Amino acid sequence: MHQIADLIAIFDSTFYQSHNTRLIKGADEPIYLPADEQTTYHQIVFAHGFYASALHEIAHWLVAGEKRRLLEDYGYWYCPDGRDKHQQAEFEAVEVKPQAIEWALSAAAGFDFNVSVDNLNGEQTCRFAFQQRVHQHLLSLLASGFNQRTYALLKALSDFYKTPWPLTSAQFVWQHPGELSDAV
Structure with missing residues (x-):
């Protein structure tokens, strides 16, 4: 159902x-x-042809402002897998917004979303605490509105995949797995 050629x-x-x-x-x-002398257009290169990777990299592009989009990797330094506790906390702090947008993109595409702490060989942190921060940021974006580029892509994905539009906070109910649900 989710073909990378469609997303491209x-x-x-x-x-x-x-x-x-x-x-x-x-x-x-x-x-x-x-863009440079060899390639006349900007490129968002995603890994291994994975749909989730493409959505994640698009989310970073949607967060980046005009000046950042003129810099390789938006001018940021990436600390790879194997981060210590402090590095992981910094990573998670900057990943909250793009992962919140990725979650919205996933919903608009009818695609399952999973947060990524992206640190399999490093200090382990609480994935659920990070997911809660991402969820809270997503709810904030839904309330305040997305930037124009994000809105345009969300709408295009929703139209293509025939998913509910507009996105609402009711579509993003999340509970920490340790919490009991009233719906039992």
């Missing part, structure tokens, strides 16, 4: 003309590459 086409039809940006299936590590 949706992204291109939404942003190629207006933002000179394309979604590119990559091999290993994802990266954002601004």
Whole structure:
């Protein structure tokens, strides 16, 4: 149901003309590459052709402002898997917003979302606490509104996949697995 070619086409039809940006299936590590002498358009390169990776990298692009989109990887330094506790806390702090947007993109596409702490070989932190922060940020974005680019892509995904529109907080009910539900 979720073909990467569809997502690439949706992204291109939404942003190629207006933002000179394309979604590119990559091999290993994802990266954002601004246009240069060799490539006349900006590239959001996602890993291994995975749909979830593409949504995640798109979310970073949607967060990045105009100046950041002129810098390789938006001018950020990425600390790879194997982070210590302090590095992981910094990673999670900057990942809350893009993962909240990724969650919304996933819902608009009818695709399952899972938070990523992306640190299999490093200090383990509470995934559920991070997911709760992502969830809270998502609810905040739903209440305050998404930026214009995010809104455009959410609508395009919803139209293509025939998912409920507009997105509402009722679509994003989440409970920590340790909490009891009244619906038992």
